[in-house]
Amino acid sequence: MSAVTVTDHRLALTRLLCGSFYFRGLRSNPDIHPPASLLCRKCGGALETPGHVFLQCRDVQTVAARDVLKESLMQDFGMTLRASVSSADAHLLLQELIFDLRTVAPVARFIYRVVRAWRFFGRRLPTMVSELAPDTDDDIDFWDFETATEDGSDLELGEMDMEIDI
Ligand SMILES: [Zn+2]
Numbered sequence: 001m002s003a004v005t006v007t008d009h010r011l012a013l014t015r016l017l018c019g020s021f022y023f024r025g026l027r028s029n030p031d032i033h034p035p036a037s038l039l040c041r042k043c044g045g046a047l048e049t050p051g052h053v054f055l056q057c058r059d060v061q062t063v064a065a066r067d068v069l070k071e072s073l074m075q076d077f078g079m080t081l082r083a084s085v086s087s088a089d090a091h092l093l094l095q096e097l098i099f100d101l102r103t104v105a106p107v108a109r110f111i112y113r114v115v116r117a118w119r120f121f122g123r124r125l126p127t128m129v130s131e132l133a134p135d136t137d138d139d140i141d142f143w144d145f146e147t148a149t150e151d152g153s154d155l156e157l158g159e160m161d162m163e164i165d166i
Pocket of ligand 1: 041042045
């Protein structure tokens with residue numbers, strides 16, 4: 001983690017690894033939800049999982065961030081970001097990229113950009129909550145995610161916004 005020097009990027013990566021971001025497709029009890037409510041909120045084309053969101057989703061901002069990552073991996077490491085045919089593939093590839101010391105920094109920057117585009121940051125702000133009202137009641141738990149900091153302690157409501165540049 002010390003390879004990621006930008007605080008916001010490190011925070012985004014830490015939150016992802018702690019499971020602090022909410023993904024519809026990762027509900028603990030998927031059978032009790034209608035299948036459509038587990039689909040990606042951006043494209044609706046697949047289960048909303050980290051693998052899909054980061055490496056497969058065709059959402060415009062996500063694709064743009066992914067293109068920047070592709071370019072950086074190619075330029076700095078001569079690596080080609082391989083296409084992931086399945087969500088499981090994408091999940092594995094995401095893990096490989098995160099746990100590779102060479103690629104963790106550009107990947108953390110990419111994750112930061114994507115979660116920001118998804119408004120995974122700053123959503124505990126009451127003003128944000130009203131601006132970004134969930135599209136269904138079912139989505140209400142989207143706002144109730146647990147925040148986690150690098151030292152594992154929880155942030156108080158509002159505190160998070162102090163350090164995050166939106
Ligand atoms: Zn999608």
